[in-house]
Amino acid sequence: MNPFATSEKSIQLIGESALITKIRSWLGPVSPPTPYGIGDDCALIQPSTEVEVITCDSLSYGVHFDASLDAADAGSKLIKRNLSDLAAMGALPKCAVLALLAGPNLSLDWLESFFSGIRNSCTHYKLALIGGDLSAIAHNQFSAVLTLIGEGQQLCTRSQAAVSDFIYVTGSLGGSRLQKHWNFEPRLQEGRWLATHGDCSALMDLSDGLGKDLAALLPANCQAAIDLPGIPIAEDAHRIAKSSANTALEHAFMDGEDYELLFTIKPDKAARFEHDWQQHFPSVPISCIGQIRRSQCPANYVDARTGTDFMRMDGFQHFQHRS
Amino acid sequence: MNPFATSEKSIQLIGESALITKIRSWLGPVSPPTPYGIGDDCALIQPSTEVEVITCDSLSYGVHFDASLDAADAGSKLIKRNLSDLAAMGALPKCAVLALLAGPNLSLDWLESFFSGIRNSCTHYKLALIGGDLSAIAHNQFSAVLTLIGEGQQLCTRSQAAVSDFIYVTGSLGGSRLQKHWNFEPRLQEGRWLATHGDCSALMDLSDGLGKDLAALLPANCQAAIDLPGIPIAEDAHRIAKSSANTALEHAFMDGEDYELLFTIKPDKAARFEHDWQQHFPSVPISCIGQIRRSQCPANYVDARTGTDFMRMDGFQHFQHRS
Numbered sequence: 001m002n003p004f005a006t007s008e009k010s011i012q013l014i015g016e017s018a019l020i021t022k023i024r025s026w027l028g029p030v031s032p033p034t035p036y037g038i039g040d041d042c043a044l045i046q047p048s049t050e051v052e053v054i055t056c057d058s059l060s061y062g063v064h065f066d067a068s069l070d071a072a073d074a075g076s077k078l079i080k081r082n083l084s085d086l087a088a089m090g091a092l093p094k095c096a097v098l099a100l101l102a103g104p105n106l107s108l109d110w111l112e113s114f115f116s117g118i119r120n121s122c123t124h125y126k127l128a129l130i131g132g133d134l135s136a137i138a139h140n141q142f143s144a145v146l147t148l149i150g151e152g153q154q155l156c157t158r159s160q161a162a163v164s165d166f167i168y169v170t171g172s173l174g175g176s177r178l179q180k181h182w183n184f185e186p187r188l189q190e191g192r193w194l195a196t197h198g199d200c201s202a203l204m205d206l207s208d209g210l211g212k213d214l215a216a217l218l219p220a221n222c223q224a225a226i227d228l229p230g231i232p233i234a235e236d237a238h239r240i241a242k243s244s245a246n247t248a249l250e251h252a253f254m255d256g257e258d259y260e261l262l263f264t265i266k267p268d269k270a271a272r273f274e275h276d277w278q279q280h281f282p283s284v285p286i287s288c289i290g291q292i293r294r295s296q297c298p299a300n301y302v303d304a305r306t307g308t309d310f311m312r313m314d315g316f317q318h319f320q321h322r323s
Numbered sequence: 324m325n326p327f328a329t330s331e332k333s334i335q336l337i338g339e340s341a342l343i344t345k346i347r348s349w350l351g352p353v354s355p356p357t358p359y360g361i362g363d364d365c366a367l368i369q370p371s372t373e374v375e376v377i378t379c380d381s382l383s384y385g386v387h388f389d390a391s392l393d394a395a396d397a398g399s400k401l402i403k404r405n406l407s408d409l410a411a412m413g414a415l416p417k418c419a420v421l422a423l424l425a426g427p428n429l430s431l432d433w434l435e436s437f438f439s440g441i442r443n444s445c446t447h448y449k450l451a452l453i454g455g456d457l458s459a460i461a462h463n464q465f466s467a468v469l470t471l472i473g474e475g476q477q478l479c480t481r482s483q484a485a486v487s488d489f490i491y492v493t494g495s496l497g498g499s500r501l502q503k504h505w506n507f508e509p510r511l512q513e514g515r516w517l518a519t520h521g522d523c524s525a526l527m528d529l530s531d532g533l534g535k536d537l538a539a540l541l542p543a544n545c546q547a548a549i550d551l552p553g554i555p556i557a558e559d560a561h562r563i564a565k566s567s568a569n570t571a572l573e574h575a576f577m578d579g580e581d582y583e584l585l586f587t588i589k590p591d592k593a594a595r596f597e598h599d600w601q602q603h604f605p606s607v608p609i610s611c612i613g614q615i616r617r618s619q620c621p622a623n624y625v626d627a628r629t630g631t632d633f634m635r636m637d638g639f640q641h642f643q644h645r646s
Contacts, residue, residue, distance in 0.1 A: 034480070034482070035478075035480050035482075039481075040411075040412065040480050040481050040482070040527075041378060041408040041409075041411035041412050041481070041527055041528060042376035042377060042378040042408055042409060042411070042412045042414060042473065043376060043377055043378070044374060044375070044376050044478070045374075045375040045376065045377055045472070047374070047375075051367060051368075051370070052367070052368040052370075053365035053366060053367050053368065054365060054366050054368055054418075054420055054453065054454055054470075054472070055364060055365040055366070055420075055454060056420040056421075056422050056454055056455055056456045056470060057422075057456050058422050058424060058456050058458045058468075060424060060458060060460050062460075062461065063458065063459060063460060085364040085365055086364075086365060088364035088365070089363065089364050089365045091365060095377075097377055097378075097379040097470055098379075099379050099380075099381050099422075099468040099470075101381060101383060101424070101466050101468075130377065131377055131378060131379055132379055133379045133380050133381055133468070135381045135383060135386065135387075135466075136386060137383050137385075137386060137464070137466060138385065138464065141460070141461065141464065143424050143458075143460060143466065145381075145422040145424075145456070145468040145470075147377075147379060147420055147422075147470035149368070149377070150365065155358075155367070157357070157358050157363050158362075158363050158364070159357070159358075159363070204363075204364055205364060
């Protein structure tokens with residue numbers, strides 16, 4: 001559905017305050033009453049006894065989605081990609097504020113559908129939308145920025161991975177542009193569980209692709225020895241590989257927007273950890289894809305079987321230049 | 324200064340992670356180390372014993388500023404207009420996250436200058452920039468969205484004004500587009516003091532113009548009887564009136580971006596309040612511009628001397644249609 005409309009069906013027809021009233025009615029109970037919601041200069045944040053965290057992510061027409069994506073799925077994607085950042089620290093959602101930057105010809109119908117996706121996701125994940133901003137920008141432009149506050153008793157950062165730790169991912173990777181970039185579940189419960197599980201040393205989510213993101217977990221003077229056959233390849237990565245210049249493995253390693261969790265486990269605890277995981281999340285597969293090793297050479301990743309810097313191979317190079 | 328540049332001097336030349344490194348160096352100590360800053364999936368928020376509030380505001384090229392504004396002043400404006408929303412509840416700044424939506428041809432030099440304004444304002448107002456997002460949008464487009472968290476022991480909302488309360492504003496109004504839209508001081512200390520002063524019943528800031536904003540303070544079935552000669556007219560409103568179709572008073576009542584405080588005081592406490600104010604803020608004038616009255620007629624504002632609905636006069640009508 002095209003987000004933009006002729007003037008009689010666009011947001012420029014109604015004033016800002018009427019539009020805010022509409023948005024609040026579209027949001028329903030997801031929009032709490034002031035002072036803990038929209039309607040004053042600021043919104044009060046409910047007090048917390050846990051540690052609070054904050055993250056922020058945007059969604060722009062022509063960049064993160066196009067007219068082929070249902071507006072409700074676009075709204076839902078904005079919420080879920082932010083939630084994935086909370087999952088990546090083991091936090092659960094608390095409240096959010098939303099800034100909309102929209103051309104005057106944005107379609108009211110499209111926007112209502114966009115907010116139905118936001119409302120459904122906020123309801124599902126128990127998230128209150130407590131404030132925001134509306135701003136007019138150029139015609140045919142639309143961006144939304146969500147700032148999300150989460151909380152948790154115990155949080156897990158990216159920075160505590162150590163030599164010999166095993167590297168794991170949830171789910172399967174690659175080919176997300178066919179569908180998964182919007183059709184995914186943020187791994188909130190799994191992240192929360194990992195952050196409180198003493199054997200998990202570092203945790204993050206995969207948004208830019210394993211090949212880019214994993215580097216952030218590596219301690220200084222370390223590299224990841226990757227078990228290439230151990231990388232879980234999504235069916236859509238195989239599908240895309242049939243008509244692309246890359247192999248399915250390359251897509252799994254380099255495509256973005258997987259929204260899976262990437263984490264490290266202390267080596268002597270791996271067997272027990274895998275057993276625990278299976279008990280808690282029997283329907284969510286995990287894969288051990290490698291191990292952290294000390295190294296003096298500049299490559300972040302090597303093939304665990306051969307020791308070669310596989311990122312220098314043709315397909316991977318092609319991806320790196322593209323990104 | 325034009326925010327956009329030829330390709331060899333634009334942000335597309337350097338990758339996202341190099342740009343984030345540059346931004347952190349431009350921000351200096353305003354950007355605290357992880358986990359209470361940029362560098363992980365979320366940033367931890369420092370614990371607080373006060374009530375936390377949140378607000379969000381954007382700044383877009385071509386809407387809120389143009390090439391005639393110094394880039395540093397644009398950055399500073401983004402911070403200060405958000406701070407004014409904190410002042411409007413009596414909160415003080417705590418931390419912020421910044422989302423940048425930029426065309427690939429955004430100038431690196433311009434962006435560095437923009438961040439110098441952000442850094443200076445954050446330093447001056449004791450604000451930590453703890454997270455954010457970078458996103459590429461269409462060429463020649465630039466928007467920044469700041470989400471700001473503040474805190475206060477005692478906060479004041481818009482909703483407790485009552486019949487007979489006197490209406491006050493700080494400073495002088497109108498003509499902000501000549502300079503004040505970026506060259507202003509958010510009234511943080513004044514807002515904090517008002518929120519803790521028992522005689523102040525309601526508080527907000529003036530961003531859309533007195534004629535629009537004051538309506539938000541009026542209780543149901545009430546109107547504001549305005550002392551029109553009592554409205555403090557800024558010199559720049561007089562300047563603009565010389566070449567516009569409106570009087571200086573109309574500009575003072577209807578122009579936006581004053582970033583002054585608008586508040587109500589219980590009538591029997593007004594004399595004492597004015598004395599207290601003078602003691603605390605001798606260099607910041609306040610003006611009593613009217614009083615809240617019970618009313619059954621639809622007009623939000625009447626001339627206190629004549630009882631007429633002055634918003635129906637030509638100049639005011641012209642403003643209302645424009646907005």
